[in-house]
Amino acid sequence: MDGAWVGTWRPHRPRGPVLAQFTSPGPKYAILGTTGHLAHNPTKTKAPAYSISGAKLPPISSCSPGPRYFVPPAITRNGKHVSPAQNICGLPKIKTEITPGPSDYATEKANRHVFKRPPEQPMAFRHKEAQSQTPGPGTYTLPRLIGPNTTYTTASPCYTMVGKRKRGGFAEDLARTPGPAAFPKVEVDVFKARSPSYTAASKAGAGGDRTVKPGPADYRVGRVTLTKPEAPASTFGIRHSLYTTPLILPP
Template identity: 60%
Template structure:
């Protein structure tokens, strides 16, 4: 097999021409992020003015020589503008089934009662059984009481004014027991804050625990020569690795 490209070997592989564009070879974002065009109606740049677009149709097809549907659409002679013409014919079908029902006969009717609706007749009273009387026991004379004639609450006679006599109250009498009244010790002591200006009050609490429980750094843990926040610092260049030529630059 003959090699198509020849060149020096770089380690275990030989460099060759790439089949397509490599994004790392472009310093710009690449062809993927190209600006939209300003022509046409599709994918037009939104920052540019867009002129009115018109649609152009193609040429019309040539007109056929014959406009009839052809022999495949032959219309029979029985088809008219009102539909298909069919000669009058009688349909032959089976005999319908008859439903046999039991109807009343002449003996089921009573014609004697019909005469009173056709001819005049004297009024006739109908006689029925005697109704059952409802036996309900009513109150007797002894169930009623006459209103009283004496006293303030009389219904049919005037009454004189009456007064009610009430017993003598024990309060203020000679029989009042004064030992049951509350003494000075029965009333609670009123605080001074109720009727005077309240004095400031203070609360005594327990001693709080120290905040830091871990080990704190001492003076020897600080390096005063490396302080760069409040003092100027000399330039200190750093040495890094060599970057690839295909790496995009950092844009700030």
Template identity: 55%
Template sequence: MEGAWVGTWRPHPRRGPILAEFSTPGPKYGLPGTTGHPGHDPTMERAPAYSFRGTKCPTADSCSPGPRYLIDSSITKTGKHVPPTALVTARPKTKIAVTPGPSDYTTEPANKHVYLSAPANSMVSRPKDLKSFQTPGPAAYTLPKILGPRTAYTHAEPCYSMLWKSQYQSCFQDLAKTPGPAAFQKVDMDVYKPKAPKYTMGLKTNPVGKGMGPGPADYSLGKLSVTKSRDPAFSFGIRHSLYKASLVPETNHD
């Protein structure tokens, strides 16, 4: 083995992996792969898998049977082409219609519409009797009843019906069909006891005018003469005209 010396020892090639170089247990455990569909790592997301189908057979350039069959020239893509031709056939036979002659008509009944004729009455057989009328007889009518609650023209007396015997508290009464305690609803105590006052809990109202209270300048003190004595006040009147007579006589100036 040849190589450079490092101090007192010569380095040699590594024989295998050193455990100190790995933070995992090493190749002892095999982790599942992250590719493919089967055996995928369950901790990783798996993308949808698609399978590849085989390739199709190469299509031939021509699918015709070739010159094996002889196709007539009158055969087209829409069918057989037949040109219009005229056929020479025998003369068709004509059917002779048997029409009535002059002797087949009788004009005597029509003469009365053309010529004047006397009135004539024809003798006919006696007509058959009409269907007999099925009128109701005396026994077909029924008089209205005079007994019972619903009478037509008489005053009905009070009627009473006979009922069967009551089964209440009898030996034949089926006590299993009677309602139990759970069949009755609970009666409110306010029905037979004094009713206590009730109060409803409403929503909490917001304080009115929060932060918008009036200041000192919003109040008007008004006139203090209501609570205190008022000083004499004088009002200024209008200016009088020079041509208007004075209300104070001049003799009172002295």
């Protein structure tokens, strides 16, 4: 076998095709076809396409319902043509209603429409909605005579009194100095000898420190490799490609 040694082994020919030898994207991409009108390959010549339409609709003048519908012989294009005939049916039912008699009518009230009579004025109560809600004398008020906005008199001059201003007043602090409350309180220990201070802590538990600590069984002495020699260990690597440039060291 020919070829340079790469490490402890020499390259050999592959038994079958390797995917790295192919430069195409694989079966993921499909080539457009050369037949049909839609999705045609633009690099190929396309022949003219013809469409086959369906049968034409019959004309309106020859439209008929067909043998499915039975047309009576008395029906013509101008309407129904039959000879005159009489229908025989029963007597109609008469509905009996209660009609008023002569005593139900009062003719005395008709005299006011037949004979002359003097006019009569009826006496009735006043309707609630017809009562007019007219305002009383206390509803109207005369225009004021004091103030700037008077109606028909001359207004005297008006003066307004404003409050005390923060700027430009006699009590304005031009120096902008802080007051006594602006300074914090100074501790006595800053400028005098400080006395010793003590803190009072809580009483410790009777059992002392109760934290969980590891015992002798938690330590594994046999795995110590820092102070004792360790046996060699082999690892499995990955397979490299045949087309990767090997590492050639100078002789």
